[in-house]
Amino acid sequence: MSRIARMALCALLWSGVTAAAGAQEITVGLGSEPTTLDPQAQEDGSERAVNDNIYETLMVRTADGSLAPGLAAAVPTAVDATTWLVKLRPGIKFHDGSAFNADTVAFSINRIINPKFKSAQLSFFNTIANASKVDDLTVKIITKGPDPLVPVRLYWMKMVPEAYAASDKFAAAPIGTGPYKFVAWNRGSNITIAANPDYWGAKPQIQKATYRFVPESGTLLAGLMAGELDLVPNLLPEFIGQVPKSAHIQSVLHPVLILNADGGITKDPRVRQALNYAIDKEALTKALFEGYGKIDQGQLLSSDDFGFDKTTTAYPYDPAKAKKLLAEAGAANGTLQIVGTSGRWLKDRETVEAVAAFWEQAGLHVDLKILEWNEYLKRLWDRQSRPDAIYVASKDPLLDPDRPFSTYYQAGGMGASNTDPKLAELVTKARTEINNEERAKLYRESIRIAHDQAYLAWLLTYEDLYGLSQRLTFSPRPDGKMLVSTMSVAK
Amino acid sequence: MGRYLLNRLWHGAIVIFGVTAIVFVVTRLVGDPVGVMLPIEATAEQRASFAHELGFDRPIIEQFGSFVADVAHLDFGDSLWQRRPAMDIVFEKLPATLELTLVGVGLAALLAVPLGIMAALRPGRLADQATVFMSLLGLSVPQFWLGLILVYIFAVRLHWLPTSGVGTPAHLVMPAITMALPALARLVMTVRSAMIEELNQQYVKVARAKGLPALRVVGAHALRNAAVPVLTMTGWEIIRALAGYSVVVETVFAWPGLGLTAVQAITRHDLFLLQAVVFTVAVMVVFTNVLLDAMYQMADPRMKMR
Numbered sequence: 001m002s003r004i005a006r007m008a009l010c011a012l013l014w015s016g017v018t019a020a021a022g023a024q025e026i027t028v029g030l031g032s033e034p035t036t037l038d039p040q041a042q043e044d045g046s047e048r049a050v051n052d053n054i055y056e057t058l059m060v061r062t063a064d065g066s067l068a069p070g071l072a073a074a075v076p077t078a079v080d081a082t083t084w085l086v087k088l089r090p091g092i093k094f095h096d097g098s099a100f101n102a103d104t105v106a107f108s109i110n111r112i113i114n115p116k117f118k119s120a121q122l123s124f125f126n127t128i129a130n131a132s133k134v135d136d137l138t139v140k141i142i143t144k145g146p147d148p149l150v151p152v153r154l155y156w157m158k159m160v161p162e163a164y165a166a167s168d169k170f171a172a173a174p175i176g177t178g179p180y181k182f183v184a185w186n187r188g189s190n191i192t193i194a195a196n197p198d199y200w201g202a203k204p205q206i207q208k209a210t211y212r213f214v215p216e217s218g219t220l221l222a223g224l225m226a227g228e229l230d231l232v233p234n235l236l237p238e239f240i241g242q243v244p245k246s247a248h249i250q251s252v253l254h255p256v257l258i259l260n261a262d263g264g265i266t267k268d269p270r271v272r273q274a275l276n277y278a279i280d281k282e283a284l285t286k287a288l289f290e291g292y293g294k295i296d297q298g299q300l301l302s303s304d305d306f307g308f309d310k311t312t313t314a315y316p317y318d319p320a321k322a323k324k325l326l327a328e329a330g331a332a333n334g335t336l337q338i339v340g341t342s343g344r345w346l347k348d349r350e351t352v353e354a355v356a357a358f359w360e361q362a363g364l365h366v367d368l369k370i371l372e373w374n375e376y377l378k379r380l381w382d383r384q385s386r387p388d389a390i391y392v393a394s395k396d397p398l399l400d401p402d403r404p405f406s407t408y409y410q411a412g413g414m415g416a417s418n419t420d421p422k423l424a425e426l427v428t429k430a431r432t433e434i435n436n437e438e439r440a441k442l443y444r445e446s447i448r449i450a451h452d453q454a455y456l457a458w459l460l461t462y463e464d465l466y467g468l469s470q471r472l473t474f475s476p477r478p479d480g481k482m483l484v485s486t487m488s489v490a491k
Numbered sequence: 492m493g494r495y496l497l498n499r500l501w502h503g504a505i506v507i508f509g510v511t512a513i514v515f516v517v518t519r520l521v522g523d524p525v526g527v528m529l530p531i532e533a534t535a536e537q538r539a540s541f542a543h544e545l546g547f548d549r550p551i552i553e554q555f556g557s558f559v560a561d562v563a564h565l566d567f568g569d570s571l572w573q574r575r576p577a578m579d580i581v582f583e584k585l586p587a588t589l590e591l592t593l594v595g596v597g598l599a600a601l602l603a604v605p606l607g608i609m610a611a612l613r614p615g616r617l618a619d620q621a622t623v624f625m626s627l628l629g630l631s632v633p634q635f636w637l638g639l640i641l642v643y644i645f646a647v648r649l650h651w652l653p654t655s656g657v658g659t660p661a662h663l664v665m666p667a668i669t670m671a672l673p674a675l676a677r678l679v680m681t682v683r684s685a686m687i688e689e690l691n692q693q694y695v696k697v698a699r700a701k702g703l704p705a706l707r708v709v710g711a712h713a714l715r716n717a718a719v720p721v722l723t724m725t726g727w728e729i730i731r732a733l734a735g736y737s738v739v740v741e742t743v744f745a746w747p748g749l750g751l752t753a754v755q756a757i758t759r760h761d762l763f764l765l766q767a768v769v770f771t772v773a774v775m776v777v778f779t780n781v782l783l784d785a786m787y788q789m790a791d792p793r794m795k796m797r
Contacts, residue, residue: 032755033747035572042572043530118544123533171574187583188747189657214655214745215754222642222654377526381535395530407532414534 023491025208026230026472028482029220033188033213038171039158040112043120049233050191050211052481054095055158055176058086058105059151063486065304065399065478067151071100071159071177073137078434081146082129086154088137092200094161095175095182102133107162109141124156124398146432148439152306152398155479179204179485189213193484204485224467230489231474232467233482236346237290243467248292249476250302251464255351255393257338257457258408260386261418265334272454274325275389276315278362283317284354285460288347292465296458298451300394300404304478306436307401307443312451314458322362335365340391341376346462352391355457386417389457399478401443402431409450418455496781503777510773514766515558519551524571524760545571558766567770568763570756577767580752585771587657588748591740592732594663595670599678600725602671607682608709614687622679629676634736638669638743655745666744670736674728681724685717692716718790726783730776 034047039055060070069075073087092100109131112119127147134140141150164175174182179199183192191211195204212229214220221239223229232243240246259266259275266272276298285293294303298314301307326332336359340352349370356366369387371379380390392415394404407413411424423446430442450456466476471490477483525542533541542548561568567577610622645665646654652661689695690713698708737750745751749768756765 035570035759036574038574041574043528044572115540115544118541120528120530120541122541123530123537126537188587188751212656212745213747215751216639216655216743216745218639219642219655219743219745222639222647225647226650226654228654374522374526377523377531380531392531395532403532414532 024206024489025210026206026484026487026489027210027212027228029212029214029223029229029232031213031215031217031220031234034191036171037174037182037185037191039174039176040108040117040119040121040160041171046211046213049482050193051158051174051176052178053180053193053209053484054174054178054182055160056178057155057158058088059155061155061399061477061479061481063475063477067155070155071105072154076141076151076154078150081434082143084141084143084150085134086139086141088139089200090137092177093198094164094177095196096161096164098161098163100159100161100177101136102139104162105139105159106131106133107165108157108159109139111160111165112157121156125153128153146434148432148434148436149398149400149402152400156398179483180209183208202485205488206484209484221467224469227469229467230469230472231482231487233464235465235467237288237292237465239467240290240292240465244470245468245472247466247468247474247476248463249478250294250304251462252302252396252399252480253345253393253462254296254300254302254396254404255345255348255391255459255462256296256300256408257352257355257389257391257459258386258415258417259455259457260388261420261453261455262386264388265331265336266388268329268331269453270325270329271331271334272457273315274322274329274331274362275359275457276454277318277325278322279315279355279358279457279459280317281314281459284351284358288350288354289460289462292463293460294463295460298458299447300408300450300456300458301396301401301447302399302461302478305396305399305401307430307440307447309444309447311444312447315454319362326363332363333365335367336388337367337369338389338391339369339371339376339379339387341373342370344373344376345393348391348393351459355391355459380415383412390415390417393462397480401446402427405443405446406431409446409455416455418453420449420453420455423449423453423455496785499781499784500777503781506777507770507773511562511766511770512555514769515555515762516551518760518762518765519554522760522762523547524762527758527760528571562770567767570764571761572759573761573764577764580764581749581767581771584747584749584752587746588733588737588741588750590663591666591670591737591746591748592729594667595736595740596674596725596728596732598667599671599674599728600721603675603678603682604714604721606675607679608686608714610679610683611686611690612709614683619683622683626676626679629672632672634669634673634739635743637672638665638740641665641669642743655743657747666740666746669743670732670740673736674732678721678724678728682717682721685720686713689713689717715790719787722783722786722790726779729779733775733779734772 030046030049032046034050035042035044039051056071058070058072060068062068071089073089076084076086078084094100111117113125113128127143129142129144131139131141161175164170179196180193181196183194185191193209195207217236220232224232224243259272281295285291295314298312299309338352338356342349356368359366379387394408396404405427408415409423410416410427411419426442426446430439433439464476464480474487525538529541569575570577570580606622610619613619642654645652652664656662695708695713698712737748738754741748741751753768
């Protein structure tokens with residue numbers, strides 16, 4: 001066979017493949033293959049990308065990010081400090097026909113909180129002691145202590161069918177209550193889901209979605225440009241000009257530098273404030289992220305998050321003031337160590353290098369240490385000696401201050417570099433405050449203290465970027481879920 | 492020869508055990524799977540409890556002991572992330588890597604022999620210089636870049652081939668070419684220099700003087716004697732492809748093989764999966780070497796195996 005004929009044959013064979021992706025079908029490109037399709041086992045974004053369409057949660061986030069009932073009939077109610085009652089929607093069935101009821105809910109909760117199950121998601125739910133059935137459509141959740149976050153946590157926990165979850169097929173062929181059913185998983189290659197004709201909610205437009213796993217971002221981009229893919233999440237900012245269409249939304253990731261308030265050159269609050277004044281956050285966002293980022297208003301929260309304080313704003317870029325404060329503190333020309341890592345978060349190395357350059361402009365000598373991930377974690381978690389400044393991207397999928405503040409603000413938190421007793425008290429108190437108004441007040445006070453004391457150098461909130469084909473319509477969501485039921489394709 | 496090969500196999504087993512043991516110790520010294528599996532916001536207690544459930548809080552000697560005991564029963568443990576036997580995953584991915592390696596290196600070897608002979612027939616002339624130049628080019632181009640350029644030209648611009656993935660013969664074209672190119676470059680040079688040497692031997696001159704057809708002199712006599720270095724290099728290329736190039740090529744083209752699995756196991760610190768992959772690759776490398784030894788004797792009966 002001549003070479004030309006062979007090429008033609010290849011093209012012919014291939015056209016048969018592309019033609020399959022017809023109307024009302026989409027193909028999504030993921031950067032990695034889901035490690036499992038058990039929705040309760042791992043912390044795996046690719047697993048979530050698929051399972052968010054197959055499984056559902058008791059609570060959901062609406063398109064604007066607010067909390068609403070999902071499989072629950074209403075927002076859970078607190079009976080006393082540690083008891084919550086959840087009413088369930090009646091008449092819902094799993095894809096295998098088994099009933100969704102109080103038994104399955106209690107089973108789902110007790111399954112994920114059992115340490116023997118080794119769920120990597122446990123840290124989101126470990127305040128829950130147990131769950132039990134009250135009647136067919138009512139579940140009682142007991143918490144270890146007062147926990148105002150129970151409704152929020154329930155938006156992050158997927159409900160699984162009790163009988164089938166015990167099967168060894170469960171992690172490979174999932175069954176949920178969602179708008180899409182699992183169809184097939186060709187290991188290493190793709191996963192297919194199809195619309196569930198018996199879905200209890202609104203019927204989706206798109207009938208079939210295929211997920212392809214493409215690890216190299218350049219190849220993913222090529223797939224989008226060649227018309228093979230309709231949707232690519234986590235698009236690199238520099239690719240945005242080359243894709244047919246794009247969409248973006250504020251993410252749940254907040255890159256910051258934690259400043260050591262207990263020792264070294266950063267012990268003086270004036271130095272920590274100066275470090276904040278010295279960074280041009282706007283320029284950084286433009287240069288590294290093509291402008292796709294929102295300046296963190298000095299609070300480690302996105303503007304949609306619970307407890308966001310409108311009166312606190314970012315330290316403006318003011319190099320003169322930075323120099324003045326450094327001089328007042330006797331730290332002009334001082335040396336400062338920054339610890340960062342590479343390849344873990346979007347532009348992590350570049351961000352730290354840019355910050356180092358700003359601080360050098362303010363007159364400091366910067367000792368920049370980019371460490372391998374495990375070495376980096378050891379430094380981040382070392383409670384004995386804290387680096388002057390350590391970079392981290394705080395992740396807050398629950399959209400609530402409790403987790404980031406407990407980790408990075410509260411004294412003794414895994415990443416905190418201060419021993420402020422007042423701040424620690426506020427965060428601890430907020431954790432068990434059932435009244436949401438009171439709780440928001442406590443957080444706003446924490447935000448102001450952390451901001452005035454400049455315990456961190458706040459930078460920005462990333463935006464999630466999505467590459468889209470010309471025919472796909474999709475509005476990204478604040479919770480980052482890629483719900484195929486909210487998408488549509490031009491016919 | 493049988494005893495010789497048995498001896499080689501025995502040495503190979505020691506190598507495989509050594510490699511597996513080193514990987515075990517190194518991965519546990521440098522990497523903590525818990526740090527990658529849990530969100531960094533998890534507390535120290537949550538981390539400790541998770542490590543305990545996975546058995547990573549036991550002394551490393553004890554962990555190694557139970558690992559060796561399991562491996563003796565060919566049980567490599569479960570992948571930490573996928574929660575199914577690591578060897579099942581390896582056997583699932585192995586065919587794709589073998590297909591890519593054999594087609595890629597096979598293509599390289601098939602093209603290298605005629606090209607190398609052509610160059611060797613008239614050293615220093617145009618055909619020779621062109622071959623040498625193209626080989627150097629093939630050696631200098633990074634595979635990663637080459638792969639992406641091919642994708643851009645043939646998939647994005649011309650729409651002749653799919654950008655990535657598996658499924659049809661069309662999917663194999665670009666990965667195989669990317670895999671073949673550096674191997675082709677090296678093999679051409681090997682064939683060329685081996686043939687130049689052979690063509691200058693006395694027996695070739697005698698055969699030519701005797702009036703044997705040129706094709707028979709070059710194709711049957713000289714080529715057979717040049718076969719040993721070419722075989723060695725081809726074996727090497729197979730080993731390089733299995734243990735190295737597959738990582739790059741599979742990543743660029745989303746080819747679901749062992750190389751890609753190894754990369755993912757490393758980034759996720761999936762220790763048991765990584766051990767199973769390394770073990771399997773080590774077995775294949777040893778096996779390829781033993782096979783080569785056997786082929787030497789077929790190619791050249793003068794070689795005595797002891």
